[in-house]
Amino acid sequence: MAPVRFLSTPSQPQSQPQVHAAEAMRPFTNEISMLFSSGVSGGNRRRILCYGDSLTAGFYDGGRWFQPYGRMLADELAAYGGRCEVVVCGLSGKSAEDMATNTNSTLVDVCGISWKGISRVLREDGPFDLAILMAGTNDLPYPSKRCAAATNILQLHTACHAVGVPTLAIAMPPAPCGSELWCRDREQLLKQMKNLFSKFARDAKLNYHMMTFFDPADLLRPDDKMLWDCDGLHFSQIGSVVLGKCLAKMILEMQNPHGDFSRQIRGRQLPTSPISRQQWAMKAQSTLPPLQTSYAWNTKSCKNSCKKPELFIGRYVKLGCF
Structure with missing residues (x-):
């Protein structure tokens, strides 16, 4: 399904770290967000928040x-010129209810990693040109959470709108x-x-660029087994790469539906080296090792799926500051 605009797996490195149970539950108090940046300084700069x-x-x-x-999203957008900074807050195991009731607090995910609530991120790590929100998967198994999930997800979006940040809602994917x-x-x-x-967009008389689904x-x-981890719930490395690349193209088309997009540099075509749990907990992406192994992956699904958005009572418009 194409996005709706509302009006008004590769082999792992041989030496994998052994994570013991006690270590896996040890909390990390580093609350800073994970930042990925790509492109040249000067000129057009995009800042995007990925929260979920x-x-x-x-x-x-x-x-x-x-x-x-978000790592591939930053690289792919920068390939079309300018600089892109993507702030990633991935709260593993947290439901939309958890996120909506702790917007100004600190949340500790199932890996013991501390993250800021979304209002804190917007206030302390902004400004942002766009927020991409994907939540709800962890609400589905629980009837009480599932019934309130749509309302809780909307609350995350309204927190962004309150500070003038347009949002892109990504539905939980089929697993x-x-x-x-x-x-x-x-x-x-x-x-x-x-x-x-x-209904919210109509009642609130939102500008037509503020919310997309x-x-x-x-x-x-x-x-497509290549896109999924062996647990059948999470993305594989390739799945994340495909999503990041296609979201980049979608954002550009939402910005300028009649534009002729051409790369100024060649974007990354392969998954970069994965981030270890310790690096993720310390938000130490700057120390990541270079890619050691060449992987081959199929871009067919990405190319065939990057469709222009279908509008819900609306039309193509420039999105935010893009």
Whole structure:
């Protein structure tokens, strides 16, 4: 499904760190956000916030490694010129309810890593030109959380709108491990989100560029094993890369639907070295090692899925400061 605009796996390195149970639960109090930057200084600069759960974190291999889609998003947008900075907050194991009730607090995820609530991120790490929010997967198994998930997700968006930041809502993707009941609950939540978001946009008389909804079901197909971790719930390295690349193209088309986009530099074509759990906890992306192994991956799904947004009572417009 194309995005809706609302009006008004590669082999791992041989030496994987052994994470013992006691170490895995040890809290890390470093609250700073993970920053990925790419491109040349000067000229046009984009700043994007990616906020969500373990799918935003790029959690895979049981949490030993991380490959956030925001990392590739920064590189891909910078390939079209200017500089891109992407702030990633991936709260593994946290539900939309957890995020919505702690917007001004500190949250500790299932890996023991501390993160800021979304209002704190907007206030302390901004300004941002766009916020990409993906939450709800951890609400689906619990009926009480699932019933309130759409409202809680909307609260995250309104926190961004309150400080003038447009938002892109990415629906929870269909997972290979999902049962028939899980898939039915997912579809019901997506319907609730679309209805609630569109009503909110009309009632609040939002400017038409402030909120966009995207269901990645056609992009991240559950039957494509290359896109998914062996647990059947999280993205593989390749899945995160495909999502990051396609979101970059989508953002550019939302900015200028009739534009002729050409790369000024060649974007990264392969997954970069994954981030270890310790590096992720310390937010130490600047110390990441260079890519050691060449991987081959299929870009067909990305190319075929980067469709222009379908508008909900609207039209293409320039998005924010892009």
